[in-house]
Amino acid sequence: MDQNHLISAKGLSRADIEAVLDRAGEVAADPAAAAGRHEGSLLGLLFFEPSTRTKMSFAAAVKRMGGDIVDMGPVDSSSVKKGESLADTVRVVEGYADALVMRHPSEGSARMASEFVDVPLINAGDGAGQHPSQTLLDLYTIRESAGLDDLTIGIMGDLKYGRTVHSLAYALTNFDTRQHFISPESLKLPRNVRYDLHEAGSEVKEHTDLGATLPSLDVLYVTRIQRERFPDESEYRQVAGEYQIDTDTLADASEDLRVMHPLPRVDEIGHGVDETDHARYFQQAHNGVPVRMALLDLMLGGD
Amino acid sequence: MTDNKQLRVSKIESGTVIDHITGGQALNVLAILGIDGTDGEVVSVGMNVPSDRLGRKDVVKVEGRELSQSELDVLSLIAPDATINIIRDYDVVEKHVVHRPDSVTGVLRCPNHNCISTEDEPVGSKFAVTDDGVRCEYCETIIREDLAAHILV
Numbered sequence A: 001m002d003q004n005h006l007i008s009a010k011g012l013s014r015a016d017i018e019a020v021l022d023r024a025g026e027v028a029a030d031p032a033a034a035a036g037r038h039e040g041s042l043l044g045l046l047f048f049e050p051s052t053r054t055k056m057s058f059a060a061a062v063k064r065m066g067g068d069i070v071d072m073g074p075v076d077s078s079s080v081k082k083g084e085s086l087a088d089t090v091r092v093v094e095g096y097a098d099a100l101v102m103r104h105p106s107e108g109s110a111r112m113a114s115e116f117v118d119v120p121l122i123n124a125g126d127g128a129g130q131h132p133s134q135t136l137l138d139l140y141t142i143r144e145s146a147g148l149d150d151l152t153i154g155i156m157g158d159l160k161y162g163r164t165v166h167s168l169a170y171a172l173t174n175f176d177t178r179q180h181f182i183s184p185e186s187l188k189l190p191r192n193v194r195y196d197l198h199e200a201g202s203e204v205k206e207h208t209d210l211g212a213t214l215p216s217l218d219v220l221y222v223t224r225i226q227r228e229r230f231p232d233e234s235e236y237r238q239v240a241g242e243y244q245i246d247t248d249t250l251a252d253a254s255e256d257l258r259v260m261h262p263l264p265r266v267d268e269i270g271h272g273v274d275e276t277d278h279a280r281y282f283q284q285a286h287n288g289v290p291v292r293m294a295l296l297d298l299m300l301g302g303d
Numbered sequence B: 001m002t003d004n005k006q007l008r009v010s011k012i013e014s015g016t017v018i019d020h021i022t023g024g025q026a027l028n029v030l031a032i033l034g035i036d037g038t039d040g041e042v043v044s045v046g047m048n049v050p051s052d053r054l055g056r057k058d059v060v061k062v063e064g065r066e067l068s069q070s071e072l073d074v075l076s077l078i079a080p081d082a083t084i085n086i087i088r089d090y091d092v093v094e095k096h097v098v099h100r101p102d103s104v105t106g107v108l109r110c111p112n113h114n115c116i117s118t119e120d121e122p123v124g125s126k127f128a129v130t131d132d133g134v135r136c137e138y139c140e141t142i143i144r145e146d147l148a149a150h151i152l153v
C-alpha cells in the first residue's frame, strides 16, 4: 500500500484489494480468531465532520481485535475550533495512537495530513474527494454476491460530490468490469475522476437516465442526491425524483440485480425494495466491521 | 520610435534575458519569478514585439540576476517556447530552453476553494505537470486552460 497510508483508491492495487478482502473473509468466517490480535493498540479517531457509522464501525473493528480508541470528539469542543491547523493537530495526535482515521471537509486533507505523520493514516472521507475504506467494504459486498470480474455495474446519483463513488469507480478499474454512470447533467463525474478512469483504460459510459442500462446490470450502486447541491427546493425535488428507485423501477431489472447504497438513504430507494432479494445495502453496512478489521489488521502489522 | 528600438535591442551587462515568451505573458513570467521591482533589480520588458517564429513575442531582461534552470522551467507552463540567455560582460555565456518540470510548488493557486492547499496550513500548493495541464497533488483538480490566471501572487 501507498506508504502505509490509505488515502485514495488510487493507492490500492488489485493485490492490495484482494489481500484486504481475503483477510476480511477469514475474519467474517471466524471472528473469534481475530480477538486479541491487536491487544493494546490504540486507534486515533479524528472526525472533523460528523459521522455515525464510519466512526462506529472503525471503533467496533479495533475493539473486536482487543484494541481501543482515542477520539478527538466533535470539532466544536476541540482545539481545532481555536484555530489550530490540521497539520499541528495530526502531529500531536499521532503521539497518542498507533494509527489514525480521519474525516475532514476539505479535499486533499488526508493527503496533506499524511505528510506530517509516520503512523498509518486512513482517509475516512476528504470533502468530495475519496473514501477508500468504504470502497473496500463495497468491493467485499460485490465480491461475495456477484463476483468482481465480468461485472456490469451502474453507479447512480450524485457522482460529482460523491466521494464513495470516486473511490469505487477507480478501484473497479482493477477488475474486469463495465461501469455505467447515471446522474443528472449537473452532477456528472468530475473531470479528474473521468481522467483517471480513462488513464486506467476504462471506458466511461455516462447516462442521464437509468432506463436503457438497467436490464444489463449485475449491481446498481445508488447514492444520495443532496438538497444543498441545488439552488432551490423545487428543482431539487424534480431532479432527485428522477433518480429514485422502487419495486416498479426494478421490474425491468435482472432477477439477480443487487442494489447497494453506502447509507444513510433518505428516499432514493423505496422501502419496498428492502424486502426483495435485490437489497444488499444492509449486508453492505454490516460488512463494514470485518472489512475494517482486516484493513486495520494489515495496516497495524498483522501477519 | 528610436527609444523603443533602443529598449528592445539594448544589451545588458550581466543577468538573464528571457526571449520568445508567448505574446502577452511577460508580466506573468515576472510574477512566477517573483520579480516585482521591489528588490531594486533593473528589469526591462518588451511586449508584443514582432517575431518571425511566434508572430508576437514578449522579452524580459533581468539585470544582475542569473536565473536557474529550475526557476525557468516553471515558465514552460505559460511560455513553452521561451529561450534563455545568461549574460556576463555583455556576452551570452549560456543558452537554455525551458523544459516542462514534473511538478511545480508554490507557483499556482488551486482553483478548488475547498482544497486543503488553499487553507491556512504549513504547505504550499503543489501541482503535478501532465502532458496537457497541471493537477493539484492534494485535491487532484486538473487545470488545462489559462494557467496564467492561477498564478499565486
Ligand SMILES: [Zn+2]
Pocket (backbone or CB within 6 Å): A108, B110, B111, B112, B115, B116, B117, B136, B137, B138, B139, B140, B141
Ligand atoms: Zn487542490
